[in-house]
Amino acid sequence: MNASRPDANPSAGDLPFEEALGQLEEIVRRLERGDVPLDESVAIYERGEVLKRHCEQLLKRAEARIQRITLTADGRPDGVAPLDVS
Template sequence: MAENTQADVKKLSFERAIEELESIVKRLEDGKVPLEESVAIYERGEALKRRCEELLRQAEARVDKITTDANGQATGTEPLDVQ
């Protein structure tokens, strides 16, 4: 199942992944999830977090590409702070 979960996560948009991650965090914070399920959704949460980070890195790379001129020179913009 973990393999299918990973494949599923890799297809999610940033918005859908962050929405699901927020839902998982809320469920875990509520503390009403059985231990076995908590571990499973925590693992999914980790996969979602990695997906969001990957998508943010891709977006940052695209912005960096847009902000350089035809000669490869920066057009005066500062790097994104993606924390």
């Protein structure tokens, strides 16, 4: 993978969260610098949108997997419930 060209790899679906986020951060830095030609800016912006959606999906899956154990009145495990993080 070429870290200096996050738009060089079109597939985001197989990337782990940390790598996808790193590529997205690099895209933001490049766009904020403002020295990228217009055509390339559009292409890397589109890549950023793909990476953003991928990261959001991975985060939603991770949240769904976080659970809390519910206990009975005498302290025995009774099951699991979604973790309320709010």
